[in-house]
Amino acid sequence: MDKETAYKEIDDNGGESYARFFAAQNPDHPLTPFCHRYLFDRDQEARTARSHEERGFALKSLAQMESSSHVAQIAASASRDAANAAHTSATAARRSAFWTMIAAIASALGVAVNAALNLGWLEWARHLVR
Template identity: 85%
Template sequence: MDKDTAYKEITDNGGEAYARFFAAQNPDDPLTPFCHRYLFEKDLAARTAAHDEERGFAVKSLAQMESSSHIAQAAASASRDAATAAHTSALAARRSAFWTMIAAIASALGVVVNAALNLGWLEWARHLTQ
């Protein structure tokens, strides 16, 4: 009996379940070694498929971790850029506040001088100094 004929007989009769049962019931039959070899190859194929699936999962997981890392780096870069922009804006606001204060002081002096002119205080002060 050759391998192909034996495997066809095993497959036609139920595959792995038939091979297990036949090998257990007929240890001296010429088909029994083919049953053992059939079971071994099926088990090896299943393990290889499981290993490939695990490896595929690991590769996908690694790719997702890498993608998450890139996203985190982009978020950190965006945060750093936002902090720099906020710092620049704060410096501009500080300069603006300073010049607004200078303008307010100048305006207040203008109001005082205008009030003094309107109330005649400058004429009175000039009269005292003469």
């Protein structure tokens, strides 16, 4: 009996379950070594398939990690840009507040001088100085 004929007989009768049962029930039959070899070959094929699946999963996982890393870098860059914009805005606000304070002081001085003129205090002060 050759390998192809034995494997065909095993496949025709139910595959792995048949090979296991036949080998256990007929240890001295000429088909039994082929049954063991058939089971070994199917196990190797299954392991190879799992290995390819695991490798594919690992590659997909690595690609997702790289994508996540890229997204995190973009988010960090956007955050840095936002922080720089906030700093620039704060600096401009500080400058604006300073000049607003200067304008308020000048306005208050103007109001005080105007009130002094209207109340005649400057005339009175000029009279005292003479």
